[in-house]
Structures are given as C-alpha cells and as structure tokens.
Amino acid sequence: MGTLLPALAPQTLYVTIRRDELRALKEERAQLQHKLTQMTRLLEQSQFGGPDKALA
Structure with a gap:
C-alpha cells in the first residue's frame, strides 16, 4: 500500500481586481x-x- 499523507486544510486565495x-x-x-x-x-x-429545414 502507498504512504498515507495527512490532509492539508484548504487555503483561501484573495485577489484584488480594479473596477476597469x-x-x-x-x-x-x-x-x-x-x-x-x-x-x-x-x-x-x-x-x-x-436554415430552410430548421424552420419547417
């Protein structure tokens, strides 16, 4: 079996964006x-x- 790794807590990424x-x-x-x-x-x-057949 493979090696078990501890799960890492999710990380939040904050991004700044200008209005324009x-x-x-x-x-x-x-x-x-x-x-x-x-x-x-x-x-x-x-x-x-x-288009002709699509309208029929």
Whole structure:
C-alpha cells in the first residue's frame, strides 16, 4: 500500500481586481457568450440541413 499523507486544510486565495479590469472582463465574457450562441446556432443549422429545414 502507498504512504498515507495527512490532509492539508484548504487555503483561501484573495485577489484584488480594479473596477476597469472587472468591467473589461465582463465585456469580454459577454462577447464570448454572444459568439458561442452564434456558433451553436450555425452548428444546429448545419446538422439539420440548413436554415430552410430548421424552420419547417
């Protein structure tokens, strides 16, 4: 059997972020979510044979 190691207590990491950095991250997240939505829609259209068949 392997050697048992004592479990260490979890550690908390505190991070400081400026408001402008947070705003930029939120904007980037929104853009990526929009892009993901577009790509998902295109993938669904290609799987179902295009936009004409998706509407039928």
